[in-house]
Amino acid sequence: SQQGEEDPQALSIQEGENATMNCSYKTSINNLQWYRQNSGRGLVHLILIRSNEREKHSGRLRVTLDTSKKSSSLLITASRAADTASYFCAPPGGYNKLIFGAGTRLAVHP
């Protein structure tokens, strides 16, 4: 199936450090989305990058997309304790369906 696969599964860093998460997918896409989930809560949309974009920024987030390698990365700069969450990439299915992987669990320590 077309689910995104995140790497690493878990990441532990100190406040102020950068966090990089990677995503791979299997088939051609026209966009890819990233979501955050705080423990026990619903998912929150972070960013959507289209296939004709190589990089996109939103605040402290930077997302890249390499369609030739079928991969994407999410960089969070100057991380804060509040960034502690699970992060999911989601390539699309039809009808705006999203196919989620298991996510990357990020822990940011004060």
Place this chain on the structure above:
Amino acid sequence: NAGVTQTPKFRVLKTGQSMTLLCAQDMNHEYMYWYRQDPGMGLRLIHYSVGEGTTAKGEVPDGYNVSRLKKQNFLLGLESAAPSQTSVYFCASSYPRTGGTEQYFGPGTRLTVT
């Protein structure tokens, strides 16, 4: 705007009981989705709807039924609950857009089947 709301927030069922989870959205979105999330895993799509009166199966539809009688509501039913359906259920909605668009998620319903 309330966004996407889910009722109830928590529920405990005995094996074989039935229940209905309600999802409501006030954003006039065409598309709605039901997911389940098991511990340490991502979300898996159960059923979805692309408009009032239409529903379709997702990745894990067995044991669930859905209805979309009104555009703003999407109901998920469990006719005979099983322990394997213990999970957190999330509803989401979005509007149709070529090239993708974000989904808005509800806060989830935590269901335990004993």
